[in-house]
Amino acid sequence: MKKYSFRIDSRQRDIIFAPIRSKTQSCIVLLECMKLILINEVIEEKYVQGDFDLVIDKMSRVIFRTEGKIFSISFPFSVREENDGRLAFHWKSSAPIGSGVISMLRGFIESQHCIEEIGLDDFYEKASEIEKSESEFWELLKVLIFYEDGYFRYEIDPTRENGNIHPLHHFDLFYRTNNAIKLGLHEELNGDTIIDFMDSSTNCYFLKKS
Secondary structure (H helix, E strand, O other): OEEEEEOOHHHHHHHHHHOOOOOHHHHHHHHHHHHHHHHHOOOOHHOOOEEEEEEEEEOOOOEEEOOOEEEEEOOOOEEEEEEOOOOOEEOOOOOOHHHHHHHHHHHHHHHOOOOOOOOHHHHHHHHHHHHHHOOHHHHHHHHHHHOOOOOOOEOOOOOOOOOOOOEEEEEOOOOOOOOEEEEEOOOOOHHHHHHHHHHOOOOOOOOOOO
């Protein structure tokens, strides 16, 4: 397993930790994360408002952290470390995914609300217009639409704490209201514990009724 860590400032935190209620919003977070990794900006300690880890393994994921909240989504692309230490993203045998196509994908998803609202024929027509100038656009867009993002969130929530109905420490699984599952925890977890929780090569964690 490889882990790459990155800091985020208040502006980036506000984008990443905006409420996720749809696949479109999940994709926007993924693309923001990819852009930040490619830029690899050094953030001074006094401006740090959170961080995230890109964990590369059999099931690669991104784990985002800020005060009182951790959430994770899966990472669908392969990652290679270049000679200068920078990371490059690939899909199958494609050339590195550049910041330009990442911006195009994000702009298209944000402007069209493509996954939830646009009709299939209209969606394909609009995407094909862009593909003429960017050959990998359509292939990467299909990845974002169909990959399973595996979203879950861990929170410390003293504001809404309500005994076993809404425990102080809890996991929220899935982001759509009609699918949401809440699992209470008896103690605080940290990022390393959550990485271990997702690692299929380590011992499993077990649920125990309170």
